[in-house]
Amino acid sequence: MAERDISFLFSGTSFNRKKFSSVFDRFKEKKESNGSKEEPKLIENADSGAAEEQPRTRNVNKKRKRKGKGTSSESVEGFSVFKKSKSEMLSIDNQEAEDEITQRKKEYRRQLERDAIFRKKHNIHVSGGNIPSPLHSFMELRSRYKCRSYILRNLAELGFEEPTPIQRQAIPVLLSGRECLASAPTGSGKTFAFICPILMKLKRASKDGVRAVILCPTRELAAQTARECKKLAKGKKFYVKLLTKQLVKSADLSKIPCDILISTPFRVQFATRKKKLDLSKVEFLVLDESDKLFELGLVKQVDSVVKACSNPSIVRSLFSATLPDTVEELARTIMHDAIRVIIGRKNSASESIKQKLVFVGSEEGKLLALRQTFEESLNPPVLVFVQNKERAKELYNEVKFDNIRADVIHSDLPEVQRENAVDNFRAGKTWVLIATDVIARGMDFKGVNCVINYDFPDSSAAYIHRIGRSGRAGRRGEAITLYTEADVPYLRNIANVMAASGCDVPAWIMSLRKLKWKKHRPQRESISTKPQNEEE
Ligand SMILES: Nc1ncnc2c1ncn2[C@@H]1O[C@H](COP(=O)(O)OP(=O)(O)OP(=O)(O)O)[C@@H](O)[C@H]1O
Numbered sequence: 396m397a398e399r400d401i402s403f404l405f406s407g408t409s410f411n412r413k414k415f416s417s418v419f420d421r422f423k424e425k426k427e428s429n430g431s432k433e434e435p436k437l438i439e440n441a442d443s444g445a446a447e448e449q450p451r452t453r454n455v456n457k458k459r460k461r462k463g464k465g466t467s468s469e470s471v472e473g474f475s476v477f478k479k480s481k482s483e484m485l486s487i488d489n490q491e492a493e494d495e496i497t498q499r500k501k502e503y504r505r506q507l508e509r510d511a512i513f514r515k516k517h518n519i520h521v522s523g524g525n526i527p528s529p530l531h532s533f534m535e536l537r538s539r540y541k542c543r544s545y546i547l548r549n550l551a552e553l554g555f556e557e558p559t560p561i562q563r564q565a566i567p568v569l570l571s572g573r574e575c576l577a578s579a580p581t582g583s584g585k586t587f588a589f590i591c592p593i594l595m596k597l598k599r600a601s602k603d604g605v606r607a608v609i610l611c612p613t614r615e616l617a618a619q620t621a622r623e624c625k626k627l628a629k630g631k632k633f634y635v636k637l638l639t640k641q642l643v644k645s646a647d648l649s650k651i652p653c654d655i656l657i658s659t660p661f662r663v664q665f666a667t668r669k670k671k672l673d674l675s676k677v678e679f680l681v682l683d684e685s686d687k688l689f690e691l692g693l694v695k696q697v698d699s700v701v702k703a704c705s706n707p708s709i710v711r712s713l714f715s716a717t718l719p720d721t722v723e724e725l726a727r728t729i730m731h732d733a734i735r736v737i738i739g740r741k742n743s744a745s746e747s748i749k750q751k752l753v754f755v756g757s758e759e760g761k762l763l764a765l766r767q768t769f770e771e772s773l774n775p776p777v778l779v780f781v782q783n784k785e786r787a788k789e790l791y792n793e794v795k796f797d798n799i800r801a802d803v804i805h806s807d808l809p810e811v812q813r814e815n816a817v818d819n820f821r822a823g824k825t826w827v828l829i830a831t832d833v834i835a836r837g838m839d840f841k842g843v844n845c846v847i848n849y850d851f852p853d854s855s856a857a858y859i860h861r862i863g864r865s866g867r868a869g870r871r872g873e874a875i876t877l878y879t880e881a882d883v884p885y886l887r888n889i890a891n892v893m894a895a896s897g898c899d900v901p902a903w904i905m906s907l908r909k910l911k912w913k914k915h916r917p918q919r920e921s922i923s924t925k926p927q928n929e930e931e
Pocket residue numbers: 554555556557558559562579580581582583584585586587715716836837838839863867868
């Protein structure tokens with residue numbers, strides 16, 4: 396059939412098959428070798444990674460062919476080439492094919508070396524097969540992946556000059572249709588590392604149902620991610636939907652156009668269980684803050700969303716600043732041939748944060764230390780983290796009369812109040828925001844100068860995420876962690892994180908025994924300056 400098509404195309408042309416049999420054979424060989432695993436590729440990248448190098452391959456081949464012609468005419472002067480016997484011709488062709496393969500292999504190796512040097516320079520560590528080359532610039536999104544100009548325009552409008560290390564590697568991975576397990580420091584641009592390839596792959600808006608789902612552990616982070624997504628999609632009519640409680644209640648979601656759905660696992664699971672949401676066409680699933688999503692309490696909901704996204708060709712990706720081995724193992728059970736991308740050292744704090752430990756003796760000592768810090772050097776915006784919502788309320792009641800613009804956020808507050816607390820802090824109306832871990836992850840407040848851990852964090856991951864609210868996008872930040880006698884057994888774990896990110900830690904702390912850390916949530920005395928009997 397194919398042959399007949401070819402003959403049809405060449406009808407009227409006298410084409411001597413016998414004379415050019417060796418050429419025909421070469422094409423045949425190529426066809427067969429295309430399917431074979433042994434065929435050497437220029438770049439052992441996944442689909443588009445390889446595609447990205449194809450023009451270069453073709454150029455090399457063209458050049459090689461032209462050069463070959465030139466050489467033979469030079470050496471044999473004109474028509475003498477046709478005087479060669481058939482077997483000689485065949486051997487020349489075979490030689491040419493072999494040369495080409497060797498050349499490709501060399502180029503492929505050179506590209507691997509260039510990639511390795513570039514990754515080393517940007518502290519990018521990768522594992523997995525056929526890893527696409529990292530991005531050298533945002534412009535490569537156009538040259539390699541035909542990125543539409545609206546995205547490049549929006550990146551420029553946002554003031555992004557260069558991709559961050561996680562963006563350099565994770566974007567090509569996802570654009571190549573590969574799954575990605577990624578870890579990079581807080582504030583290093585992970586959000587755009589998954590939003591950008593999703594927008595590029597979805598190409599344009601459609602009314603055919605949800606095509607991408609992004610799960611975040613809190614509604615605040617989901618709202619922020621939806622906003623960021625809309626910023627990058629500006630100028631293109633994508634349907635980006637934040638799935639809120641009201642939306643689930645009020646609408647038949649199947650009738651609302653939605654390309655990208657962003658929400659918490661609870662909300663998405665609820666909507667799918669009520670048959671208000673069909674996720675069978677989802678092409679991309681992102682688990683942001685994935686280690687948090689895999690914690691007890693969320694993992695079942697996540698599991699049910701993962702199952703609801705039943706499209707067999709779905710591309711899943713996991714992102715977080717902290718990725719414990721247990722989470723990696725669990726993640727691998729749901730991922731196919733994922734590429735692992737780690738920026739810097741896994742589970743470490745951002746190096747742009749100056750970290751300090753301050754001993755305060757007792758709970759009373761904490762309040763004194765906090766007030767003293769505010770009096771001497773309040774440099775807003777400041778975030779103060781406490782252990783639970785009760786303590787958040789107590790501390791807020793203490794500082795709200797201190798002539799500083801303070802506010803509080805915790806899970807007991809109604810949605811609107813939580814939103815206002817975040818918005819006012821963002822807008823600079825609030826100087827000091829007292830918070831539980833509800834905003835410890837992912838929240839991107841511009842220019843938080845200092846994070847104060849009023850209560851010692853309950854894990855080193857919690858520490859990394861809390862202090863990571865400052866020192867974002869290359870800016871400098873500060874973190875102060877108050878501790879009492881009750882916290883001393885856990886000091887060493889925090890000290891290790893500090894030392895790994897280049898901060899000074901007293902030698903006596905480093906000589907403490909390292910405890911296997913379970914959640915550290917000691918019973919703490921209530922926060923109050925009022926005498927006990929007055930309270931009663
Ligand atoms: N290429 C870039 N150049 C400059 N700034 C960038 C770039 N990419 C992202 N940013 C900015 O960096 C900040 C942090 O980004 P993002 O919130 O995505 O960090 P993250 O790595 O997800 O942090 P976390 O681990 O805390 O969730 C944001 O304000 C974002 O706008």
